[in-house]
Amino acid sequence: MRNILFTISFCGSSYHGWQVQNNAVTVQQTVQDAIEKIIQKRENIVGCSRTDSGVHANMYCFNMRTESSIDCSKLIGAVNALLPKDISVLDCKEVLPDFHARYDCKKKEYKYLLWNSEIRNPFLIDRALMYPYKIDCDFLDSQAKQFVGKYDFSAFRNSGSSVEDTVRNVLSASVKREGERVEFTFSADGFLYNMVRIMVGTLLDISSGKIPENSIKKIILSCDRNQAGFTAPACGLYLNKVYY
Numbered sequence: 001m002r003n004i005l006f007t008i009s010f011c012g013s014s015y016h017g018w019q020v021q022n023n024a025v026t027v028q029q030t031v032q033d034a035i036e037k038i039i040q041k042r043e044n045i046v047g048c049s050r051t052d053s054g055v056h057a058n059m060y061c062f063n064m065r066t067e068s069s070i071d072c073s074k075l076i077g078a079v080n081a082l083l084p085k086d087i088s089v090l091d092c093k094e095v096l097p098d099f100h101a102r103y104d105c106k107k108k109e110y111k112y113l114l115w116n117s118e119i120r121n122p123f124l125i126d127r128a129l130m131y132p133y134k135i136d137c138d139f140l141d142s143q144a145k146q147f148v149g150k151y152d153f154s155a156f157r158n159s160g161s162s163v164e165d166t167v168r169n170v171l172s173a174s175v176k177r178e179g180e181r182v183e184f185t186f187s188a189d190g191f192l193y194n195m196v197r198i199m200v201g202t203l204l205d206i207s208s209g210k211i212p213e214n215s216i217k218k219i220i221l222s223c224d225r226n227q228a229g230f231t232a233p234a235c236g237l238y239l240n241k242v243y244y
Contacts, residue, residue: 003099004072005063006031006045006079007091011056013126013235014086018051018060027051027087031062034082038075039068048101048242049108052194054234056127058111059090061242063101107171107243110196112184113236116177128181129236133208137177140203144173146216147186147199154223156199157192158231166192166223175203185240194231202229 008031016024020032028047036042048061070078072092079089113128115121120130150169157166170188177183184200202219205211211219211229219227 001065001067001097002069003063003065003095003097004075005061005091005093005095005099005101006089008060008062009058009088009090010060011086011127012051012054013056014084016053017055018047018049027060028062030084030087031079034079035064037082038078039066039070041066041068046101048105049239050193051239052234052237054126055237055239057239059241060239061101061105061244063095063099104244105190105242107187107189108191108239109185109187109241109243110191111238111240112186112196112200112232113238114182114184114200115180116182117180121180126235129233131182131204135177135182135204135207137175137182139213140175140207143203143206143213143216144175144184144186144199146214147173147220151220152223153192153195153220155219155225155228156195156202157225158194158198159225163192168192168195173199187241197232197234197237198225198228198230200232200236204232205229 010027015027018027020026020028043064043066045062045064076089076092115124115128115130116135118132147170152166153168154166168188168190172187174185186196206213
């Protein structure tokens, strides 16, 4: 039995997230369909993370255990030939038998892309949040640094989440501008459901004055979702890097 690690990239605009769902097209289902046509068997694939509808990935990893003897280099081309144009296999290699794409992940990096202009960018529709209001990125960068540290991030998770362990170690946080393009970047040992989108929404609420500056630590310690900002739309969120 071989254990194969795939690295893929996808635009999530047309999908209801990664995880297989009834009556909804997902990235996992689409990838499984392509692989099944090649190896003539529907193998289970284990993703590194769940992603919501409309969320993208510059780098996403999953592993698959299989009896197939097809060479990894040939699998890349074969799977890509069957995938739609918004999903691409970047790499494929054999890993140790006990490797697990989710549990062996040491760190993840997410980016949130915002187009800061009153004029929409037609090339970023469904790929960035169009935000017409003024943003001081140096100021927001200093505010974002307050997320760094190991805390209970209950205030920054979706209220419907049932996860019991809500402690996460945020390793870095930044806000940078390049012209009208603004990138929020966060790395951590893990993220709660909607955590990054709520972090971005909180920073934008600080920018607009809805939340006082230098409030992030207080919000974290409150463990109260109602004190944090809004949940930014999924369209701007990218799983950017996965570290093993």
